[in-house]
Amino acid sequence: MRSFKLLLAGAALVLSLGTAQASEAPEFPRQHWSHDGFFGTFDRAALQRGYQVYKEVCSACHSMKQMRFRNLAGIGLDEAQIKALAAEFETTDGPNDDGEMFQRPSRPSDRFRSPFSNDNAARAANGGALPPDLSLIAKNRKGGQDYVYALLTGYADAPQGVTVPEGMHFNKVFPGHLIAMNQPIQPDAVTYADGTKASVEQMAKDVTTFLAFTASPHLEARNSLGVKVMLFLFVLTGLLYAAKRKIWKGLH
Amino acid sequence: MAKYDYVPSPFMSNPIVKWVDHRLPIFEMVDQQLIKYPAPRNLNYWWNFGSLAGVMLVVMILSGIFLAMNYQPNTLAAFDSVERIMRDVNYGWLLRYMHMNGASMFFVVVYIHIARGMYYGSYKAPREILWWLGLLIFLAMMATAFMGYVLPWGQMSFWGATVITNLFSALPLVGKSIVTWLWGGFSVDNPTLNRFFALHYLLPFVIAGLVMLHLWALHVHGSNNPLGIDAKGPQDKIPFHPYYTVKDAFGLSVFLIVYAYFVFFNPYVLGDADNWIPANPMVTPPHIVPEWYFLPFYAILRAVPDKLGGVLLMFGAIAILFVLPWLDTSRVRSGRFRPAFRVFFWVFIVVTITLGWCGAQLPEGIPLILGQVCTVLYFAHFLVFLPLLGWFERPRPLPASIAEPVLTPAAK
Numbered sequence A: 001m002r003s004f005k006l007l008l009a010g011a012a013l014v015l016s017l018g019t020a021q022a023s024e025a026p027e028f029p030r031q032h033w034s035h036d037g038f039f040g041t042f043d044r045a046a047l048q049r050g051y052q053v054y055k056e057v058c059s060a061c062h063s064m065k066q067m068r069f070r071n072l073a074g075i076g077l078d079e080a081q082i083k084a085l086a087a088e089f090e091t092t093d094g095p096n097d098d099g100e101m102f103q104r105p106s107r108p109s110d111r112f113r114s115p116f117s118n119d120n121a122a123r124a125a126n127g128g129a130l131p132p133d134l135s136l137i138a139k140n141r142k143g144g145q146d147y148v149y150a151l152l153t154g155y156a157d158a159p160q161g162v163t164v165p166e167g168m169h170f171n172k173v174f175p176g177h178l179i180a181m182n183q184p185i186q187p188d189a190v191t192y193a194d195g196t197k198a199s200v201e202q203m204a205k206d207v208t209t210f211l212a213f214t215a216s217p218h219l220e221a222r223n224s225l226g227v228k229v230m231l232f233l234f235v236l237t238g239l240l241y242a243a244k245r246k247i248w249k250g251l252h
Numbered sequence B: 001m002a003k004y005d006y007v008p009s010p011f012m013s014n015p016i017v018k019w020v021d022h023r024l025p026i027f028e029m030v031d032q033q034l035i036k037y038p039a040p041r042n043l044n045y046w047w048n049f050g051s052l053a054g055v056m057l058v059v060m061i062l063s064g065i066f067l068a069m070n071y072q073p074n075t076l077a078a079f080d081s082v083e084r085i086m087r088d089v090n091y092g093w094l095l096r097y098m099h100m101n102g103a104s105m106f107f108v109v110v111y112i113h114i115a116r117g118m119y120y121g122s123y124k125a126p127r128e129i130l131w132w133l134g135l136l137i138f139l140a141m142m143a144t145a146f147m148g149y150v151l152p153w154g155q156m157s158f159w160g161a162t163v164i165t166n167l168f169s170a171l172p173l174v175g176k177s178i179v180t181w182l183w184g185g186f187s188v189d190n191p192t193l194n195r196f197f198a199l200h201y202l203l204p205f206v207i208a209g210l211v212m213l214h215l216w217a218l219h220v221h222g223s224n225n226p227l228g229i230d231a232k233g234p235q236d237k238i239p240f241h242p243y244y245t246v247k248d249a250f251g252l253s254v255f256l257i258v259y260a261y262f263v264f265f266n267p268y269v270l271g272d273a274d275n276w277i278p279a280n281p282m283v284t285p286p287h288i289v290p291e292w293y294f295l296p297f298y299a300i301l302r303a304v305p306d307k308l309g310g311v312l313l314m315f316g317a318i319a320i321l322f323v324l325p326w327l328d329t330s331r332v333r334s335g336r337f338r339p340a341f342r343v344f345f346w347v348f349i350v351v352t353i354t355l356g357w358c359g360a361q362l363p364e365g366i367p368l369i370l371g372q373v374c375t376v377l378y379f380a381h382f383l384v385f386l387p388l389l390g391w392f393e394r395p396r397p398l399p400a401s402i403a404e405p406v407l408t409p410a411a412k
């Protein structure tokens, strides 16, 4: 009975923590993601399409400083593909023997190239607003990946009575609803190599999957090790419980 | 040294053991304090949380040392160095999530451990110093966790550090100077991060030392027990090994399942999303909240409209625990025999959890008022209810010995 009460108290604690989060009510639905859950794995095809969207659309404004080309092994590219892909971009290297910085094709160990050389340049090109680095965006916003998806698909006409200032755009889920980024994903913004129809929802879903990957590239390793650890612990707990019962039996 | 009828374990007659012990009686100590150590026979599962806390301290120190090998305490490099640990160091994500969620688990365990002590009156004579040492460990843990949270240099690291260190500016006259001294400058910056890292590395070892003293004090009179009565003789006690080693091991295994769940399947849920954004002194997050384990105290801080008053009350909320052995005027230890105390105890638990909830909300409207009511109730528990209960409550009769109700179930 007593233990039961403490359990209740514990449950109350968990609940109160839960409601503490829920009270900042996300006004957007949860999506189904193949990488959610105990056995979740990333959808490789979606990751590759998502990378294409990032590369062809978002990378015009957003950096992704935590990512190196070699990390693209995680979206299913092989070494040769990564090498070829990296070489499409230039990286500043140097200084050379003459003391000059120079441009050379990127290698797999280089970071993704940022579109602007610094934050001020980024602001200047975007009407004063700073496009945030996207490496961790899927976990540094409340609501995570569901929020990012909802944001990308959440552009709409402003309701009556809301005036949208010059350079701003109405978005259903952005805090305050006025965002400096114009709807980044327009229908058929990219042409998918695998023939998937590039609808706004499809591209949003794909790029968000890619952003979930860049935020947690270790997710699959984490899940698969986690399942093994859990199985081990369940067996161990069972054995220890039996041992405890056996040893204590003589006492009572 | 041993105060009980000590019968050495068989391994004690091994010649090598004898040779060593003649020079340094370390095996004898292990045998007396760990293996043959007599513990009350009726300890329930709430007594597991002490050893769990010890395990968590070891886990934190080990994971922390390996993190420190790859971490860079510099404002320009800290955030990226932690990301590098997560992305490029072999099993770095595992180390980091063990450490990050380990801090939460450590606090869960210690809070339950403290609540156990409060319910069963473990702070009462002759265990007051044991209780104090526990509270010192708790304080050192809070300092360690606070400084550790600054290290990854995310938005909450920076702003949390700014808000909490700024509290000291409320002190009259010296306040401002103390804050500058804490920061090593005029804002939270590189010197702050450096010293926090140094102290974050140091304090866990101070905690380890305090734990030794805690155990020393514990082993003078032995564990309290759910009945709260002293052991009357050998029939009331059983050797620690194998009875409590196996019971603790089982409890540990169950606990590890919970811990592993967070580490592997939900590593972000206990933290704040904002801390994955690199610190930026120019952008204040809309809602600065500390980690969940500080929330009840944060709520008390904000319940008082006056800054100095809030700070004093917040520290008072912990300081008051030091005099708890004298505020509780009842001679009966265990809540099991104190019908009225039991009600107040659970009210206190609910009050504390409610404070935690209030701490996570913006300090306005209902959460603010609720926080103020609960702050009053929190202090009333110690200053009004407990002292009076000892006078007005009629405790139920205590059993004659520990062995009696255990061996004759009818008496339960």
Ligand code: HEM
Residues within 6 Å of the ligand: B057, B060, B061, B062, B063, B064, B065, B066, B067, B068, B071, B082, B096, B099, B100, B103, B106, B141, B144, B145, B146, B148, B149, B150, B151, B152, B200, B201, B203, B204, B205, B207, B271
């Ligand atoms: C009482 C034991 C300890 C507690 C409660 C504790 C708590 C914490 C916390 C809350 C964080 C922030 C985690 C995050 O949000 O990322 C942290 C980070 C860190 N701690 Fe500890 N810690 C302890 C022991 C240690 C020890 C002994 C070391 C080193 C020898 C250490 C090294 C580090 C390092 C390098 C970081 C930064 C990396 C990171 O943020 O993950 N910790 N600690």
